[in-house]
Amino acid sequence: MVALITTAEAKTQLGVLSDDQDATIALDAEMATDIVMGYIKKDAAEQEWTAETVPFRIKAAIILVLRALFFSDEGEPLSDAAKALLHRDRDPAVA
Numbered sequence: 675m676v677a678l679i680t681t682a683e684a685k686t687q688l689g690v691l692s693d694d695q696d697a698t699i700a701l702d703a704e705m706a707t708d709i710v711m712g713y714i715k716k717d718a719a720e721q722e723w724t725a726e727t728v729p730f731r732i733k734a735a736i737i738l739v740l741r742a743l744f745f746s747d748e749g750e751p752l753s754d755a756a757k758a759l760l761h762r763d764r765d766p767a768v769a
Contacts, residue, residue: 677703
């Protein structure tokens, strides 16, 4: 999976100035993208989104998840705030 946020954007949002954590940040950005896309039940590749074309609400949710992954080792990375941002994009479950 390709992250829908660039490493430079992620570093800015995380307040990281040095380059020595780039690999970790890039991996966390990919994981955050995967978590968000899994929640809305869509494949980023099928959407044909890039870091430049992804809707801002999706990118904001990815940033929230990224921050949770980067700064915390415990708990649910998909916060209520992120879920609220993604609500209108989520495919409903079929009962």
